[in-house]
Amino acid sequence: MLDDRDRKLLSLLQQDAETPVAKLADSVNLSASACSRRIMRLRDEGYIVRTTAKVDRRRMGLPTTMFVLLRTSEHTADWLERLRAVAADIPEIVEVHRLTGNFDYILKIVLPNVEYYDVIYKQLVHRIRLHDVSAYISMETLKSDTALPTHHA
Secondary structure, rough: OOOHHHHHHHHHHHHHHOOHHHHHHHHHOOHHHHHHHHHHHHHHHHOOOOOOOOOOOOOOOOOOOEEEEEOOOOOOOHHHHHHHHHHHOOEEEEEEEEEOOHHHHHEEEOOOOOHHHHHHHHHHHOOOOOOOEEEEOOOOOOOOOOOOOOOOO
């Protein structure tokens, strides 16, 4: 069970995981050693899964975002595993979600430009059978955050 200090620590770490423990401890009114123990407990209990660096997409030459909606006529475990493997092999595919409604899956793809989508498209259709593929270019990102709200835990 999380308390308010745990939630605040998780929020602060999501903003900047490199924040010194002493500064985090001050923010949650704990000693540095008590704060460090809490952070280790949060890792051990699975609240903190990993620590990563957020890289600037534009500086990496990937300013374009596309969302691709997929429909399949195959709904087998084998087909799903093939989709997982294809997505894992294409680094430009950064998210894949199974959906309810008219489409089966949505892919979030980051690209150097719109034209590069054809390269990804050809890799997809070459390796996996699809019934329908619809691609949408993101014109503007209104919100993009990886931080999760902490008040539900």
